[in-house]
Amino acid sequence: MGTYERHRLTDVINAKGTNTALGVSRSSAKVAEAVAEALPEFFVMKELGDRVSEAIAHATGAQAGAITHCTSAAITVTIAAAMAGTDPDRIAALPDTRDMHNRVVLPAGHAVAYGQSILQAVRLAGASVVLAGSENRCSTDDLDDALSGSEITCLLLVSSRLTHGEPVDLTAAVRAAHRRGVPAIIDGAAQFPRTADLLATGADVVLISGQKYLASPTAGLVIGTQRLVRAVRAQENGIGRGMKPTKESTVGVLAALEEWQAMDRAKWEADQAAKVAAFVRAADEFPGISASDLPDPTGLPLSRVLLTVDPAIDATALAAKLQIGHPPIYVIADDAPAGHLVLELVPLDDDEIEVLVTRLGMELRATEKPPV
Numbered sequence: 001m002g003t004y005e006r007h008r009l010t011d012v013i014n015a016k017g018t019n020t021a022l023g024v025s026r027s028s029a030k031v032a033e034a035v036a037e038a039l040p041e042f043f044v045m046k047e048l049g050d051r052v053s054e055a056i057a058h059a060t061g062a063q064a065g066a067i068t069h070c071t072s073a074a075i076t077v078t079i080a081a082a083m084a085g086t087d088p089d090r091i092a093a094l095p096d097t098r099d100m101h102n103r104v105v106l107p108a109g110h111a112v113a114y115g116q117s118i119l120q121a122v123r124l125a126g127a128s129v130v131l132a133g134s135e136n137r138c139s140t141d142d143l144d145d146a147l148s149g150s151e152i153t154c155l156l157l158v159s160s161r162l163t164h165g166e167p168v169d170l171t172a173a174v175r176a177a178h179r180r181g182v183p184a185i186i187d188g189a190a191q192f193p194r195t196a197d198l199l200a201t202g203a204d205v206v207l208i209s210g211q212k213y214l215a216s217p218t219a220g221l222v223i224g225t226q227r228l229v230r231a232v233r234a235q236e237n238g239i240g241r242g243m244k245p246t247k248e249s250t251v252g253v254l255a256a257l258e259e260w261q262a263m264d265r266a267k268w269e270a271d272q273a274a275k276v277a278a279f280v281r282a283a284d285e286f287p288g289i290s291a292s293d294l295p296d297p298t299g300l301p302l303s304r305v306l307l308t309v310d311p312a313i314d315a316t317a318l319a320a321k322l323q324i325g326h327p328p329i330y331v332i333a334d335d336a337p338a339g340h341l342v343l344e345l346v347p348l349d350d351d352e353i354e355v356l357v358t359r360l361g362m363e364l365r366a367t368e369k370p371p372v
């Protein structure tokens with residue numbers, strides 16, 4: 001009996017991408033095996049921490065790395081590290097930040113919510129947020145103004161589809177922080193394949209979710225300078241305790257990084273492009289929609305399928321029908337009021353894609369008006 005039957009759970013087709021509410025990603029057999037091998041064993045956890053630091057450095061070119069429970073935890077712990085460093089008294093005092101620089105600058109358009117507001121992940125460490133610019137625009141001057149305030153401990157930036165307004169020039173923003181002598185942190189949780197680009201901005205650390213495109217067990221990767229990474233690890237004796245990495249997630253990250261480095265990335269990208277192209281060709285034949293290839297807006301090396309739905313059909317209703325059928329199919333419906341549904345195919349196998357295409361065709365033919 002499988003997990004679904006044993007625990008009376010619903011097997012879904014997830015065309016929503018790395019979605020937390022749907023279990024995020026699928027780890028490979030190799031990663032699953034590494035985790036299963038680690039679970040019954042003891043380890044010197046500091047050694048595991050050192051090995052994962054070396055592996056992250058090797059895979060990304062950064063000086064060092066650490067992991068936390070997830071990226072939300074990594075945000076809180078990295079902000080704590082920026083305020084308390086490795087000072088045991090300060091680490092023990094958090095979230096009381098009375099004698100520390102405790103203000104975090106964040107572009108207003110980067111105040112994203114990923115199920116939780118990023119502002120809360122910052123406040124959890126005892127810091128407060130200074131928003132720079134407006135939702136629509138944050139110039140380097142706006143950042144400079146905010147960074148010149150008192151008690152600034154770091155600059156926090158987000159690289160994600162969730163940000164609002166004109167894109168912030170991340171490299172210029174990092175430079176502005178460094179001119180003020182404070183570190184820059186980038187939350188790139190769903191940007192694992194772009195880690196190198198984000199590090200190239202000069203950011204002190206980049207935060208990445210292991211369970212998103214790396215497809216490891218749940219983990220927040222903190223990737224960057226020796227100094228800040230050391231301070232992040234030091235928080236495990238403070239507020240980082242409840243956000244600590246596990247032996248199984250650490251071993252899973254090690255296995256996933258190894259697989260990622262051995263992978264033929266050009267082939268991976270070509271395979272993803274072929275899946276999207278075949279889906280677009282098939283879906284474009286259906287009545288009531290047109291299908292096209294939608295490149296990732298942040299520059300991830302993958303496209304999604306964009307379905308433009310006739311107003312007469314109603315994209316919201318179509319998404320709802322896909323979700324209540326068997327198996328339930330989840331698609332990205334954020335822009336459904338404008339008639340757009342988006343599908344991410346990356347983790348789906350051929351059989352699932354076939355079911356998806358068939359069901360989409362059935363739902364659309366069912367809503368098609370008979371010819372007069």
Ligand SMILES: *Cc1c(COP(=O)(O)O)cnc(C)c1O
Nearest residue numbers: 070071072114160187189190209
């Ligand atoms: C998913 C996400 C997070 C949270 O990551 P977890 O690993 O689930 O805690 C934070 N920031 C952004 C931009 C995200 O997409």
